[in-house]
Amino acid sequence: MTSAAIPTLMARGLVKRYGRVVAIDSADFDLMPGEILGVIGDNGAGKSSLIRALSGALRPDAGEIRLDGELVSFASPIEARQAGIETVYQTLALSPALSISDNMFLGREIRSSGLLGKLFHQLDRKAMADIARKKLSELGLLTIQNIQQPVETLSGGQRQGVAVARAAAFGSKVIILDEPTAALGVKESRKVLDLVLKVRARGVPIVLISHNMPHVFEVADRIHIHRLGKRATVIKPRDVSMADAVAIMTGALAPMTA
Amino acid sequence: MADKFDGLPGYSGEAALSDTDAPHARFDIDNVGPLGRVQRFLHAFPTMVPLIVLALSVVGFGLFAGSKFFSPYNMSLIVQQVSIIGVLAVAQSLIILTAGIDLSVAATMVLSSVIAGHLAVRLGINAPVSLLISFACGTAIGFLNGFLVTRIRLPPFIATLGTWNVFYALNLYVSGAQSIRGAEIDAAAPMLKFFGENFSLFGTQISYGSLLLVLVFGILWYALTKTAWGRHVYAVGDDREAAELAGIRTDRVLISVYAVAGLICAIAGWSAIGRVGAVSPTSFFEGNLQSITAVVIGGISLFGGRGSILGPLIGALIVGVFQSGLRIAGVDVLWQLFAIGWLIIIAVSVDQWIRRISA
Numbered sequence: 001m002t003s004a005a006i007p008t009l010m011a012r013g014l015v016k017r018y019g020r021v022v023a024i025d026s027a028d029f030d031l032m033p034g035e036i037l038g039v040i041g042d043n044g045a046g047k048s049s050l051i052r053a054l055s056g057a058l059r060p061d062a063g064e065i066r067l068d069g070e071l072v073s074f075a076s077p078i079e080a081r082q083a084g085i086e087t088v089y090q091t092l093a094l095s096p097a098l099s100i101s102d103n104m105f106l107g108r109e110i111r112s113s114g115l116l117g118k119l120f121h122q123l124d125r126k127a128m129a130d131i132a133r134k135k136l137s138e139l140g141l142l143t144i145q146n147i148q149q150p151v152e153t154l155s156g157g158q159r160q161g162v163a164v165a166r167a168a169a170f171g172s173k174v175i176i177l178d179e180p181t182a183a184l185g186v187k188e189s190r191k192v193l194d195l196v197l198k199v200r201a202r203g204v205p206i207v208l209i210s211h212n213m214p215h216v217f218e219v220a221d222r223i224h225i226h227r228l229g230k231r232a233t234v235i236k237p238r239d240v241s242m243a244d245a246v247a248i249m250t251g252a253l254a255p256m257t258a
Numbered sequence: 259m260a261d262k263f264d265g266l267p268g269y270s271g272e273a274a275l276s277d278t279d280a281p282h283a284r285f286d287i288d289n290v291g292p293l294g295r296v297q298r299f300l301h302a303f304p305t306m307v308p309l310i311v312l313a314l315s316v317v318g319f320g321l322f323a324g325s326k327f328f329s330p331y332n333m334s335l336i337v338q339q340v341s342i343i344g345v346l347a348v349a350q351s352l353i354i355l356t357a358g359i360d361l362s363v364a365a366t367m368v369l370s371s372v373i374a375g376h377l378a379v380r381l382g383i384n385a386p387v388s389l390l391i392s393f394a395c396g397t398a399i400g401f402l403n404g405f406l407v408t409r410i411r412l413p414p415f416i417a418t419l420g421t422w423n424v425f426y427a428l429n430l431y432v433s434g435a436q437s438i439r440g441a442e443i444d445a446a447a448p449m450l451k452f453f454g455e456n457f458s459l460f461g462t463q464i465s466y467g468s469l470l471l472v473l474v475f476g477i478l479w480y481a482l483t484k485t486a487w488g489r490h491v492y493a494v495g496d497d498r499e500a501a502e503l504a505g506i507r508t509d510r511v512l513i514s515v516y517a518v519a520g521l522i523c524a525i526a527g528w529s530a531i532g533r534v535g536a537v538s539p540t541s542f543f544e545g546n547l548q549s550i551t552a553v554v555i556g557g558i559s560l561f562g563g564r565g566s567i568l569g570p571l572i573g574a575l576i577v578g579v580f581q582s583g584l585r586i587a588g589v590d591v592l593w594q595l596f597a598i599g600w601l602i603i604i605a606v607s608v609d610q611w612i613r614r615i616s617a
Contacts, residue, residue, distance in 0.1 A: 096497065
């Protein structure tokens with residue numbers, strides 16, 4: 001990560017107002033290639049608005065977003081995803097009654113190559129199951145035995161695993177994880193953090209939004225601290241203690257200029 | 259690194275777990291009782307319940323009502339009798355799979371048949387063209403329902419309660435509340451009665467309407483299980499918000515579902531002309547509730563996203579078997595209603611019980 005590197009995802013001067021409430025107040029954001037960027041901030045600091053703007057779920061009133069240096073503008077999450085920004089929402093956006101394989105390919109199904117596929121839109125179930133199995137085992141998630149198992153029969157951690165694998169599977173440039181460990185127990189959180197590290201090892205940069213400071217400090221390369229609608233500072237977890245990070249977050253400590 | 263976290267609430271102990279490699283959440287099937295196993299089995303194969311009920315009721319009435327019930331002729335007659343409600347049940351299933359309900363299916367069907375009859379018999383327009391126009395009308399009504407549900411954001415119950423009344427009134431207006439008799443249809447456009455014709459096969463009487471029933475179920479089974487559209491219908495019914503976030507344009511899926519349901523109703527309207535032998539604006543007034551009955555007995559969840567399209571076919575047949583069996587056994591008609599009422603209650607109770615598996 002040299003200072004000359006172009007950020008994979010960058011935002012400058014983002015603004016979003018709701019009436020007289022300013023949710024994003026000319027905020028900046030930088031995600032460098034191959035890093036895990038933690039995003040922390042107090043409730044109401046506007047970090048979810050920022051993330052929604054980056055993932056296409058919210059249209060900023062002003063400011064610019066650049067992906068690999070190119071200026072982009074997303075009208076919907078679908079457009080952001082087509083550009084390569086995959087978001088794993090806190091709700092996971094999985095369909096409980098559908099199988100793991102169906103969920104991974106939801107909205108981007110593969111059709112059979114034969115006449116049935118062309119004329120009658122037949123799905124290539126086998127190809128999808130094979131790819132799903134391959135992607136899950138690459139991330140060490142094949143404790144899940146049956147790829148045709150409905151998602152609702154999985155544990156919380158396994159569901160999170162499927163959602164992350166879905167995001168990682170489609171050649172994306174950026175993966176945004178919104179509170180991936182919030183609903184999980186200690187052991188399952190551990191698995192998910194390992195998974196996050198595995199995804200980074202494959203070269204995809206990750207934005208990790210979390211309330212859990214130990215989790216963020218453990219896996220993040222840099223931590224973006226959001227306060228009052230803008231970036232207060234960016235710290236490196238080994239330079240700043242967790243207590244100081246919380247103090248910056250709440251305004252008790254002025255951010256030092258790096 | 260760990261020293262820095264020491265003393266922080268919620269952290270101690272977690273580091274010690276980082277090296278545990280034991281599977282953290284297995285899908286245990288071993289430690290559930292026999293009832294739990296039945297529950298899991300039914301959860302995986304929800305169509306088994308109606309299938310078992312159908313098999314038991316056929317055998318039961320066979321013993322109870324004798325060979326008069328159990329003859330190939332009577333069996334094929336049962337299929338004929340449910341052929342219209344069965345097709346309507348396909349349309350209803352599509353809507354219910356998206357967690358909606360369509361109260362306008364019967365009105366759409368009757369209006370479509372009245373339009374086809376009016377154009378072909380009263381105005382003398384060529385029969386295939388009349389039918390195509392009636393199909394277009396059915397599709398348009400479905401499209402309107404879909405528009406009201408997605409764009410105006412009306413609950414499906416209210417949207418279709420409204421369109422039911424509107425199109426039932428239009429049906430009475432177009433037809434002048436008058437039936438078009440069979441003889442008039444035979445003279446002007448016999449094609450309208452095509453699905454009422456029969457042929458014999460091994461002692462059975464098979465109508466083209468029965469074949470249409472099987473064909474419509476077959477096509478929708480394919481569309482729902484083998485295409486992306488089918489996956490999307492289930493995903494929208496299961497959890498619409500999740501489907502939207504996963505990148506499915508849920509409004510489009512819903513509108514397409516309502517439009518296809520409208521088209522199926524119009525096709526049922528053509529079949530109904532053959533079955534009734536006339537174009538009757540007041541027929542099938544109970545078609546809505548009968549179609550919902552077939553869907554519910556067939557194991558499709560009213561909460562959306564669950565159940566096989568083959569269930570309602572079986573559900574419609576169960577209703578037909580009960581009606582036929584009780585009639586042949588000489589039981590008063592009121593007990594048919596009594597029995598079907600209990601079937602509905604039991605079917606939905608079983609569905610609730612099966613769904614509790616995921617809670």
